[in-house]
Amino acid sequence: MSQSIQSLPGFREFFPADCAVRNYIFDSWRQVALRYGFNEWEGPVLEPTELYRKKSGAEITQQLFCFTDKGDREVTLRPELTPSAARMAAARQRDFKKPMKWFEIGACFRYEAPQKGRLREFYQWNCDVFGEASVEADAELIALGIDSLRAFGFTAADVAVRVSDRNIWNLFLQQQGLPADQLTPVLAVIDKWERDKPEVLETKLAALGTSRAAVAAFIEQVKADPAPFAPLLASLEARGLRDFVRIDPGIVRGLAYYTGIVFEVFALQQGMRAVFGGGRYDSLCALISDGSTDLPAAGFAMGDVVIGDLIKSTPAAAAKMEAALARSAALDAYVAVADEARRPDALALLQALRDSGLRTDAALTPAKLGKQFQSAEALKARAVVIVGSEFPEVKIKVLATREETASPVAGVPDAIRALAQP
Numbered sequence: 001m002s003q004s005i006q007s008l009p010g011f012r013e014f015f016p017a018d019c020a021v022r023n024y025i026f027d028s029w030r031q032v033a034l035r036y037g038f039n040e041w042e043g044p045v046l047e048p049t050e051l052y053r054k055k056s057g058a059e060i061t062q063q064l065f066c067f068t069d070k071g072d073r074e075v076t077l078r079p080e081l082t083p084s085a086a087r088m089a090a091a092r093q094r095d096f097k098k099p100m101k102w103f104e105i106g107a108c109f110r111y112e113a114p115q116k117g118r119l120r121e122f123y124q125w126n127c128d129v130f131g132e133a134s135v136e137a138d139a140e141l142i143a144l145g146i147d148s149l150r151a152f153g154f155t156a157a158d159v160a161v162r163v164s165d166r167n168i169w170n171l172f173l174q175q176q177g178l179p180a181d182q183l184t185p186v187l188a189v190i191d192k193w194e195r196d197k198p199e200v201l202e203t204k205l206a207a208l209g210t211s212r213a214a215v216a217a218f219i220e221q222v223k224a225d226p227a228p229f230a231p232l233l234a235s236l237e238a239r240g241l242r243d244f245v246r247i248d249p250g251i252v253r254g255l256a257y258y259t260g261i262v263f264e265v266f267a268l269q270q271g272m273r274a275v276f277g278g279g280r281y282d283s284l285c286a287l288i289s290d291g292s293t294d295l296p297a298a299g300f301a302m303g304d305v306v307i308g309d310l311i312k313s314t315p316a317a318a319a320k321m322e323a324a325l326a327r328s329a330a331l332d333a334y335v336a337v338a339d340e341a342r343r344p345d346a347l348a349l350l351q352a353l354r355d356s357g358l359r360t361d362a363a364l365t366p367a368k369l370g371k372q373f374q375s376a377e378a379l380k381a382r383a384v385v386i387v388g389s390e391f392p393e394v395k396i397k398v399l400a401t402r403e404e405t406a407s408p409v410a411g412v413p414d415a416i417r418a419l420a421q422p
Contacts, residue, residue, distance in 0.1 A: 009114055025152075029148060029302070031151070036143075041104050042106065043106070048075060049076045064076045064110070065111050081108065081124050083284075089130040089295060098130070098132060099137060101128075102127070102130065107121065116309070117309060124302070124303050131295055132296060136235060138279075142241075145265060145278075146161060153311075156243040160244060161245045163229065163261065163263045166259065169183060172214075173186070175214075186210070189205055193250045222249040223247055223248065223249070229247050233245065251263065260298075276303065277301075278299050330380040331376070331379045331380060333382065333383050334375065334376035334381040336369060336376065337387055345392075346362065349394070350362050353385075353413055358417065363375060385412055390406075394407055
């Protein structure tokens with residue numbers, strides 16, 4: 001007996017309701033990015049595997065959907081968008097005025113065990129600023145990330161942006177008398193500060209010539225005197241977004257290509273769950289272009305799986321989404337045919353309403369008027385336009401109030417449009 005074909009583990013099927021949620025997230029991302037003056041770009045889903053080896057090292061292939069194609073090329077389904085953005089920015093940076101503020105919403109793929117918040121296929125919103133080295137670019141990106149969360153209905157009581165700077169750990173090395181080349185291994189340990197057991201951290205740090213107590217003391221020292229972050233905080237304060245931000249030098253981001261300010265966003269009511277993160281990566285364009293283009297850059301990425309789960313589990317954000325989905329799903333009008341002899345007139349009116357930008361539907365085949373009203377109710381139509389023997393006069397019935405009025409056919413689009421006004 002043959003089995004039905006199922007979707008693969010970690011990959012999703014978007015039925016209409018699921019697609020509506022996805023589109024709500026995408027629309028919110030896109031609207032906020034456009035408000036900030038970012039320009040949308042798109043890159044290939046399939047990239048040379050070497051692009052990711054350059055960024056993250058050879059071991060990254062264990063986490064990739066990579067294979068040899070029919071042209072005997074090593075290729076990979078992109079696991080993230082930043083390498084493609086850096087490659088494209090480096091290749092054409094002379095053609096654009098600086099800073100280059102770019103965003104993309106694209107599908108990404110990672111070969112890892114599916115679990116809550118992490119799937120093998122997901123969508124990522126990537127926002128990057130190329131060609132600007134000042135802290136204002138970092139502030140702009142953090143503000144953009146905060147405003148995207150505000151657009152979903154989150155407040156400073158729901159989320160916090162934990163900000164650090166990898167460069168401040170050079171001061172820690174000086175205080176501890178450690179050589180500068182110890183920075184990367186020290187940061188690798190600190191990146192797991194909240195995940196590894198204390199005894200594991202102690203062992204790793206002792207091997208590097210320091211201790212867990214020394215690291216903890218340094219973190220508290222910077223929190224007590226965040227002077228290195230004053231310009232960044234002043235910019236966010238001026239924007240009215242300071243309440244979302246917390247200085248936390250323990251946030252270093254595990255990827256070695258970060259070169260300065262880094263940040264991660266956490267859900268405060270969800271056990272400090274990570275939502276998204278990013279930071280400055282001034283060396284990546286040069287690395288990917290083999291040194292031909294030295295372009296300062298900073299950016300962040302947010303995945304649709306995590307933010308979707310967070311919206312659904314946060315009452316205020318969930319209510320805002322449900323209201324938006326209800327509005328987007330509702331029809332402006334439903335054209336009902338009360339007299340089949342007038343079906344051609346009803347179809348002409350249907351088309352006229354659609355041509356005027358109104359969401360309109362009608363039964364595809366003859367049906368009793370009561371059945372057509374049931375369909376209109378199910379489709380959440382604001383009104384039913386009844387085309388009968390009185391044509392070219394029609395009746396408009398508002399379903400919420402059951403109020404019914406007569407209208408000449410030429411006035412129907414304006415009458416329906418008026419119903420949509422607040």
